[in-house]
Amino acid sequence: MVLTKIREMVIEGEGEEAVALIKQAMQANISVRDIVSEGLIGAMNVVGPKMASGEMFVPEVLMCAEAMQEGLVYLKPFLKDGDVVSSGKFLIGTVKGDLHDIGKNLVAMMMESSGFEVFNIGIDQSTEAFLEAIEQHKPDIVGLSALLTTTMPAMRDTVNDIREKGIAVKIFVGGAPVSEEFAKEIGADAYCPDAAETVVLAKAMLA
Ligand code: B1M
Numbered sequence: 001m002v003l004t005k006i007r008e009m010v011i012e013g014e015g016e017e018a019v020a021l022i023k024q025a026m027q028a029n030i031s032v033r034d035i036v037s038e039g040l041i042g043a044m045n046v047v048g049p050k051m052a053s054g055e056m057f058v059p060e061v062l063m064c065a066e067a068m069q070e071g072l073v074y075l076k077p078f079l080k081d082g083d084v085v086s087s088g089k090f091l092i093g094t095v096k097g098d099l100h101d102i103g104k105n106l107v108a109m110m111m112e113s114s115g116f117e118v119f120n121i122g123i124d125q126s127t128e129a130f131l132e133a134i135e136q137h138k139p140d141i142v143g144l145s146a147l148l149t150t151t152m153p154a155m156r157d158t159v160n161d162i163r164e165k166g167i168a169v170k171i172f173v174g175g176a177p178v179s180e181e182f183a184k185e186i187g188a189d190a191y192c193p194d195a196a197e198t199v200v201l202a203k204a205m206l207a
Pocket of ligand 1: 041044045046047048049051052058059061062065092097098099100101102103104106107142143144145146147148149150172173174175176177192193194195196198
């Protein structure tokens with residue numbers, strides 16, 4: 001099946017082949033949502049345990065990540081989420097010490113495709129960088145991403161510092177180790193399990 005082949009090509013780090021298969025999948029009317037979740041994210045779910053068990057090493061995982069990014073970039077214009085257009089501003093970054101950006105970029109793309117003005121400030125962003133970007137872009141919502149248990153404290157610090165400044169902005173948090181409970185504990189306004197849910201929560205928050 002074509003989704004399985006997409007997953008295999010991403011795992012092998014073959015971005016061009018993955019994109020060619022994505023085109024085939026779209027011609028076969030497979031939804032963009034299924035291509036992203038089963039093909040692209042599915043690949044990362046295979047890669048993660050292999051990385052943890054030492055079966056795959058960082059350079060190989062990076063090649064998978066790049067192949068996945070190629071797929072996402074191709075799919076970006078098709079990542080529409082309904083016809084409702086929101087006029088909100090959304091700023092997103094990965095917290096200090098954390099270099100993971102695939103999920104964050106997916107969230108940014110989905111938010112942009114759903115009518116939000118998006119400011120993606122990148123990876124390894126300190127609280128100061130978030131504060132400067134908030135000052136500059138005046139977003140309605142700030143999204144913080146963390147993929148490592150070791151960078152969750154940085155997420156907590158950034159939320160604290162934004163709150164201490166008394167800035168009127170909603171704070172959304174997400175990333176594999178983050179939970180609803182942790183989001184509540186650090187005083188975030190919402191926990192976003194995935195990109196699609198981030199769009200739903202943002203629209204509800206700004207309605
Ligand atoms: Co890393 N890594 N990694 N890694 N990596 C994980 C996260 C890990 C679970 C793998 C494992 O061991 N099983 C593990 C973390 C363990 C832990 O802390 N509990 C890990 C580790 C240990 C590491 C290193 C320490 C490895 C090393 O060097 N020894 C190192 C750390 C570097 C650093 O950050 N300082 C490292 C490095 C890397 C690479 C650079 C090789 C590469 C990243 C490349 C890149 O991002 N450009 C990488 C990758 C690719 C992964 C895995 C395999 C895949 C992550 C991913 O992209 N998933 C990952 C294992 C896994 O998760 N299966 C792993 C797909 C993505 C779409 O999902 O990011 O969860 P995700 O995003 C989702 C949601 O979480 C949510 O929406 C997204 C889309 O639906 N979401 C948000 C995310 N952010 C959000 C923000 C929001 C809202 C929703 O704001 C509102």
